[in-house]
Amino acid sequence: MSHAPHLQPHHATRAYWARDAIIPGIYAIAPMLPGTLAFGLAFGAQCAQKQFSLAEVEVMMAIVYGGLSQFVAVQSWPDVLTASTIATLALVTTTVNIRFALMSASLQPWFGTLPPWQAYPSMLLVTDGGWLAAMRYREHGGANAWFFVGGGIVLYFAWLLSSIPGYLLAEQLTDPKKYGVDLVMPAFYAAMLVPAWKGARRAIPWGIAGIVALFVHWLVPGYWFIISGAVAGSVSAGVMGDD
Template identity: 45%
Template sequence: MTTHPPPPLSDPPAGPVPVTGAGFLLGARLALPVAPGMIAIALATGATAARIGLSAIENLVMCATMFASSSQLVAMELWPQRFTPGAVLALALIALTINARMLLITATLRPWMGGLPGWIYPVLHITSDPSWIVSMRYRNEGGRDAGVFFGASVLLVSVWLASTQVGYLLGALVTDPKRWGIDLVMPVFFAAMVVPLWRGRRAALPWLVAGAVALVVERLVGGWSFIVAGAIAGAVTGGLMDDRRD
């Protein structure tokens, strides 16, 4: 699910960061408007897992350990017929590339939650784009209760796990994916991701470079490397444009 970064944060007040039940409930309530979008993506993810032949347990384990709709959908669309070390490495690299943004997202939480005990680090696994933006907007408005982050994250990961299983059960009933449009999950999903990112014609140049490089690499090299090549080319182009603007 694509989100836009919140405005720059002001310095939080000094003192211990509270984590309260009231904050937890507030975070869950703030995340409720995002839940329908999460459900839609989760249903598509579960249905895709059924289509490629994963078991219900495999689908549940994947969704719980990855919790990353975009990389899961890409990985499943590229699911190999036979697994080799190279195929596993390629899938891992693709997932790592798509999820690299989480390094920056979780880094922005440190000024707020850096003083919390060590248990915070494994809990960060349930961070998602929507829970992050809900929490950071709350903090930018002067809030300090870290329970808001946990409430939003727990609600959304619960919705995700339940909905992916429902999607799996519904997808298992579909014998012809093309008849029901399940084969269009990937194009529609990424088209929906791209539209909110539009910032005018000049900002479209990295997209065009990424697409062109991906097409060339796919034709010349084949395999899955075109995804990584396109992503790197687009990122480098965007970085060079930002440097010139500065």
């Protein structure tokens, strides 16, 4: 008999709710918390330098919950908001966040067995790190929805609160390079690749995505390199197929 009651055979189970998976779910995302906190700290400082109020920062943290897309939006924030600049910000945010739609779709075989009123709100907690932890859990036969949701709630509140000290200490963080804050995002996403490594062949789309993104960034102004790299990586992975 298994000593991990929150795990059941993947092919034979539907998603269910049992609180014994909450702590394992939090434990699985614990290594991501330092990066999340540093990420939020840097974002709070950036918002303060853009003259946002702390209330505005917290509202954005709570309802956008987009990580990188928030950085991009604030960096692109115009001096005067008009219909066209708002539309541009919405497009940029959508472009960066479109990956969450794909991640949510990949969770459909698991969470799709739940009632819609349970499944769809759970997808609001999808993050890069949380998704990776959930997919590893699912690959090992996990079906308990609390594993994903419990860890996701902790990440959400860590992100929500992390911007406050960054905002209050913005004057000390005016030079991101002084404390290495400018390295937070690339280091965070590079670290995420480690548990996703499944051999050199599977990593080829990563390389293609990176090369295309760099090439487009060099040729085209703006943030088109993000979606170009994502599309190139996805198409190459689809063409290659499984081993």
